[in-house]
Amino acid sequence: MGARETLFYDHVKIFVSGGKGGDGLASFRREKYIPRGGPWGGDGGRGGHVILHASSQLATLADFRYRRHYRAEKGGSGGTKNRTGRCGGDLVVRVPVGTLVRSADTGEVLADLVGDGHSVIVARGGRGGRGNIHFATPTNRAPAMAERGEPGAGLTLELELKLLADAGLVGMPNAGKSTLLSRLSAARPKVGDYPFTTLEPSLGVVRVEEGVGFVLADLPGLVEGAHAGAGLGHEFLRHIERTRLLVHVVDVGGLDPLADAALVEQEMALYGHGLASRPVLMAANKVDLPGAAENLVRLKERYPDREIFPVSGLTGEGLAELARGIARATKTAPAPVLETAPVQYRFEPRFTVDREGEGFRVRGREVEKHLAMTDLDNEEAVARFQRIMRIMGVEEALHEAGAGEGAPVFIGDSEFSFFDS
Ligand SMILES: Nc1nc2c(ncn2[C@@H]2O[C@H](COP(=O)(O)OP(=O)(O)OP(=O)(O)O)[C@@H](O)[C@H]2O)c(=O)[nH]1
Ligand SMILES: [Mg+2]
Structure with missing residues (x-):
């Protein structure tokens, strides 16, 4: 048994973020003698995950003093001929065995890596945006829209090394x-x-x-x-x-x-x-x-x-x-009982609507995700975003909150006008 001397640096905060999904492609077949072929833009690839991996080779959290940001690779864009972009590489971050992982915002325990080789995804990569090949319908055979990739999940983690x-x-x-x-x-x-x-x-x-x-x-x-x-x-x-x-x-x-x-x-x-x-x-x-x-x-x-x-x-x-x-x-002596907690995420309502000045603010991961994936310069994409908001019940909730025709609606950094359809 080799001697081991360890100075502990036992508490660090790091920021992790999954890679953004690759953008879907809007493109059409162009072949000789065929002036305008069908859509064939492929999907973007998934962004990489950030994974924490417990390793007995590490004894401290000291390395994290020098590097605090961990971002996984983004997914590749969709290609022509319905080719899917490649997945972003996962970022595997090694931590010592005995590392307790919490969300810095809520203090909630996300994982307790008590064993060598234990690993956990702490930030998922975003889904790839879909290419225009998915948006063709009987009434719209040539959709010019494609989805953008979903942003990766990002959060601040608190890592704490518990002495074993x-x-x-x-x-x-x-x-x-x-x-x-x-x-x-x-x-x-x-x-x-x-x-x-x-x-x-x-x-x-x-x-x-x-x-x-x-x-x-x-x-x-x-x-x-x-x-x-x-x-x-x-x-x-x-x-x-x-x-x-x-x-x-x-x-x-x-x-x-x-x-x-x-x-x-x-x-x-x-x-x-x-x-x-x-x-x-x-x-x-x-x-x-x-x-x-x-x-x-x-x-x-x-x-x-x-x-x-x-x-x-x-x-x-x-x-x-x-x-x-x-x-x-x-x-x-019996081994001490460790409070092992599975990875769990905080329950959130799907979205919330609050008054903001003259208008209304809609908040929610899902809503903001759809917005981030929408190309706002593209009418078709915007129309689709509106349909999704209707289906999710955002329109109704705005209506209930008292939004009248033309009321400003804020989502993320964007502003829309409310029209009840
Ligand atoms: N005479 C005598 N002195 C001792 C003995 N053990 C430790 N000391 C002395 O007591 C003092 C404190 O020793 P440490 O080992 O630093 O004590 P500690 O409990 O680690 O102290 P903290 O880290 O401050 O909590 C030092 O001056 C040691 O040399 C002993 O068995 N006999
Ligand atoms: Mg001492």
Whole structure:
């Protein structure tokens, strides 16, 4: 097992957008001696999707600091002879395993990529516009219109990396958590003689014996009120939601270890999210310091049911026993329940009609999509757009909202006049 040291950059916002669908083509057969043949403009190709793909090769979201926009390729335009344009290429964006994906606008969870290879389409490519070959009717054998490609879906995502570790070190600032991680693994987190040395969690692999080991996470210190967001507590408590086991590090060389221990236990209980029922081992650290022996006795009296390991990050005393204890406990601890949520999209009404100044505004993905796909310089296309609006019930809704003849109707960036047909 190789050592792994990880600094976490655990929260990023990115913008993803599917490729636009290719435009449909309006064209007619032109052959010798046939002055005007039938329509033969083909459909545009579908735009590419943006796909997030969880990979165990990545450990952080750091790459996303430098690139925030991800746009898939657009579809090719339709060709003559009813040829369909080619599909835009999908854009596969790799994220670390354990990435939680939310919509930045609504906060809703869209996907929870907890397994290697899990992938999810986060932005669909637009449909290709249809070529004029589709619009021929008995009364209009030579339609000059074709659809434009549908714009790709676009949204801002919030990616959050949830730490996946077997055990997490928790405790008061300065208790010696980072020291223990650095002694137990090849990880080299910063150690300092002041509180809050650790600002971001880091991971290390602890090897106990051939083939037996576990991943240990070093977490920032907890302070009173951490469960409610005080200090760095809340920010990082989120990470330990995904550890099987907690190792509560108590500085028994400190002034009041029992008070410290009680505070940490209380913060964990108040945090919720199943933390209170997580198995906890205690590491009574700094046993090399004067007074530690008496404090250790008091700690054992106060927590008779806890397995307590006396250790010293300084001298190395008790570390092998602690590592074996953690390895044993992680084997029997159940995997934490992950809130896996399937990809889901927010329910929206098909469209809405609101007053806007003298007129009315129609909003809705579908309506705006049809508008975007309509070539407004083409009468036939506009007529078709109006038919669609009628069929969808937009006309009726405008009527009900009080729109009179000639009232301005706004859709997207366009303005129309309302005529009841
Ligand atoms: N005497 C003694 N000092 C220790 C021991 N373990 C850690 N220390 C010291 O305690 C101080 C804090 O150690 P850290 O490992 O940075 O503590 P931490 O819990 O990670 O602290 P934060 O990241 O601030 O929450 C450092 O000066 C360490 O050298 C120990 O077993 N004995
Ligand atoms: Mg630390």
